[in-house]
Amino acid sequence: MCAVMDSDDQTGRRTADNTTSPADTGTLKETVRGQQWYHTIELAGGLVTPGWFDTRSVAPKLPIPLSLEGKRCLDVGTFDGFWAFEMEQRGGSVLAIDVVDPPKWDWPVGSEHAVVAEVAKRTKEGNGFEIARRALGSKVERQLVSVYDLDPATLGTFDFIYVGSLLLHLRDPVRALERVRSVCTGSALIVDAVDPELSIRMPGRAIAELDGLGRPWWWRPSVRALEQMVKVGGFDQVRSTQKFRMPPGAGQPLAKLRPKLLLNPQGRIAAITRLGGDPHAAILARPRI
16 A cells, blocks of 8 residues: 655655555545645655645745755654655654644633634544555654754754744753754754734734733734744744745635635734735754853
């Protein structure tokens, strides 16, 4: 059922030899249909997972080296593994970490048990990663480690680290970045959601919208605030911040464009996402010496 990664294209990325049999493809299709997906991932036989986001068009535009041959890479908060597999396709030796048990996430005090249980039911303990890893014939290793517990004594260090759409879900994003810095000997790419309204109204201020009400959605910073988080987390930015939209995938139900949607910040973000994708920013940085 696996696709073997064995050939190189002109960008230095390895491509899949999709020789999956029709019977195996049918079984995989049923397995994919029974899983809720965060990432849109191209699997064997032309099968594509219906992700909440479709990052395929974003990956070539971000400052990830075309070749990661000989590099040890880390994907922090891997979820279904799109970015881990992307780094592997570019030649990296990749470790992916995640917390797959939703009750162990940064839930705010007072969060309803029914909500936590429903999220756990949908994520199915991170099964999407294993489904994709097997279908791709990937050698990416996944360990169940929180970003807060990153330690060079246990995991070693990494030449390239990807931290994607994670900080907004953390109670303490700066502490998380400090732990990322502790295992980074090369560069880290921090990609996260930003608030376009705050970024336009107060471009020079490190300011963020705080949620934290009943769900693990904590911070949506201005672009300047995200840059400041990276700085106080112990990194030096090595290139200009890249602003972009994260395209919705087939699995994301988009809000209908109605006037009342514009009455609150969350509604305005939903409208923007509907029109072109969720506002994000990418920061390439190195540990401050």
